[in-house]
Amino acid sequence: MNDAAPRPRYDFAAAEPRWQAEWDRRGCFAAADVPAGNKPKYYVLEMFPYPSGKIHMGHVRNYTLGDVVARYKRARGFDVMHPMGWDAFGLPAENAARERGVHPGKWTYDNIAAMRAELKRMGLSLDWAREFATCDAAYYGKQQKLFLDMLAAGLVERKESWVNWDPVDGTVLANEQVIDGRGWRSGALVEKKKLSQWFLSITKYAEELLAGLDGLDRWPERVKLMQANWIGRSEGARLRFAMAEPVDGIADVEVFTTRPDTLFGMSFLAVAPEHPLAVAAAARDPKVAEFLAEARRMGTSEAAIEAAEKKGIDTGLLVRHPFIQGATFPVWVANFVLMEYGTGALFGCPAHDARDLEFARKYALPVLPVVLPKGADAAHFAIGAEAFTDDGTVINSDFLNGLDVVAAKRAAIARLEADGAGQGVVNWRLRDWGVSRQRYWGCPIPVIHCEACGIVPVPATELPVKLPEDVDFSRPGNPLDHHPTWKHVTCPSCGAAARRETDTFDTFVDSSWYFARFCSPGAEAPTDRKAVDHWLPVDQYIGGIEHAILHLLYSRFFSRAMTATGHLSVAEPFAGLFTQGMVLHESYRGADGRWLYPDEVDHEADGSARHRETGEAVTVGRVEAMSKSKRNTVDPGAIIERFGADTARWFILSDNPPDREMEWTESGVNGAFRFTQRLYRLAEAVAEIAPGDVPETFSPAARSLRQATHRTIAGVTEALDSFAFNVAVARIHEFANVLADAERHAAEPGMGWARREAAEVVTRLVAPMIPHLAEEMRHLLFPAGSGLVAEQDWPVADSALVAADRLTIAVQVLGKLRGTISVAPDAAESDILAAAAAEPNVARSLEGKRIVKRIYVPGRIVNFVVA
């Protein structure tokens, strides 16, 4: 099967485009913005792709899963919306421009055309009329409107801040986009830089975003957990330590702590290297200045590598303790204190914090225990190598003595508040979302900087602020910034010469509301309220786990912000979320160590592999995520060409549960291909039977086939409802075996009718998964025509046929299986117990033993407990 394309009986190459055209012609998958009917709505959405130019197997898996859901729900009577679009802004287009001189717009739209053609070959039940790309001015202009509305609503801020600067991409990254100290896209070590940036106030919704997770009962637990951790709520106190002597006008240092109960165990105060007090200390002490410079050089990445190494320097400054009259403590600058968290300053209590202890040991700072473990002896308790962080009784702490940790926290906060030295607060790990990017290929931020008026929004009538076409990529930096004319405008407020904002939005902004735009892609406003109120939330969203935090959190924020500005009325955009697993493949290396593509490799029967052309031995490497660098990729286009879209879809669904990683294998594809052909042959055989009325009588084999048919309906329905597509596939396989077997009884009464019923039902059951073959089979069965499978309702199982005629009851003795008996469904318990005890093998096991207990679970099992 390696070289020659299979010569199939079912000619998928002719059939697939034919049915795709037919669906298109009949408008099978069109939805209305505001439907007139009263069918329940169902919005199925897969995460829209970045138009790289080619689809990959991850896309195929994602869109196949979504298509099964969409087609199934449609058959179940829902009015389904299933749109597709393009997440089309982003850096690769600019890189193409720099490397090959092609305009980012042309590059992007060419890629979209190529990918659209590939997706169409998959036979997805998409409403293509809703398609848009985020780089369409018709889309991003509406996004600018959303931004201006958020600005007016106080949900946008411009602030000077330390940012993550990606030196390779030459742009700012959000915290979420920094992974292990490196840029998420470039992989470059991220530097710290101070810049003026636009921020969306996601922190205003921290509480809501956290609380909202509880209501998302159709989201994976782990995604919710990841978001909860990211939002990072912690309760504690903020308190001010007065400087013993003010420095540069700084009179006190504010600190956040979750352990105000341990304030009496304090031995030092530590601030981040970027903290104003550290900067002030550096101005007075060259050694501190040197320490700060070193900390900056190390950046986040080096710090991560040397995570264990805690370093600090004593500034020589002192702070007063809020509770202990006259006591002062040294102020240190420490590399483990993060400016981004809390207040960028902390008080160190080494006895009860692992980090503080490590720091105190290194610099010989005092360690005073103030919490005594339960049952420990106060006279002999001391802190050794490990800090004590559990609950206990507070000691050495004046008015807190004798309290437990919880009560002591409360008492300490009460005292701080009474003294005006601090207050109880909730602190969040979540930062505001910096959205400014110094890039061309993004949505322009619609504001104007005026000397006199400051920040002036672009008037709504002047939207969209379009990207200029004539841009120069020969210089590094932001092409919008050095465009000769684009940024020079007059101030809308005072008419003076002013400067247009040249930053563009982070592309995650684009993907934070596209699902809403799909509801009314032609609307004049960003959303048509009737349409979004009808369609949102998305009933089933499907995509990769890699978006568990970034995209999904931003979208949840956007829904709230858009609701606050009157564009929507749902807080949660995605009622159901399904995260699919990655597609993996074996990797191969040639003798010279080069990675080889799967189609350069032939497998031998003994499991070894060799190079197809040279014949040299090939090392079979790990099964891992498909990646260009490992060359372990399989091109979906080539698979569809050789085997058809249905085969690709069937294999992807059959291999394993969809939330797990799946391995793409040649043998698996072959198996799927064989099965599609087999189904077609079964339908062909049945198509020879003339349709007729329901017969008077059915032979036992015919009745048994009908039972199998209806049990398969029940089984497949249950499997599809629970996303167990691999189980649905298995049920279909079983049923195909039964249907093939029925050919032996072809001449029996009722069998012809039963086989036609079986074949007709199976077309509808497989239609969500392999829609083209389903249509072809239906066409075989009804050559004169009777509508498309895509237009049929889901079959309904006849409960009388699903129920069994005879029950097989397992019989156990002391929990061990000794035999089975067959009984009538309405048999009396006493008769069943008697039959069970009489079963020869069971009888032998019971011989000479006394039965002390008889357990009968109706319809399932008998268990004799013997002495």
Added chain:
RNA sequence: GCGGGUGUGGCGGAACGGUAGACGCGGCGGACUCAAAAUCCGCUUCUGGCGACAGAGUGUCGGUUCGAGUCCGACCACCCGCACCA
């Protein structure tokens, strides 16, 4: 370190607390064929037995139960996420 998940044949995986291994892949044997491909039929957890059967078996150890892959506790391994979060 913290949090979460997963451990079932050669492989992917099934299994409301009730006949473990459905279904598929691979393998073995057979039919058809001059032959091959395709197709069809059968076998395929391990051990013993010609066989009927018997014993063992779902990462390890224990517990609950008439009965545990499934529930509970401890541990081991692997995977994922977060990670100096005060």
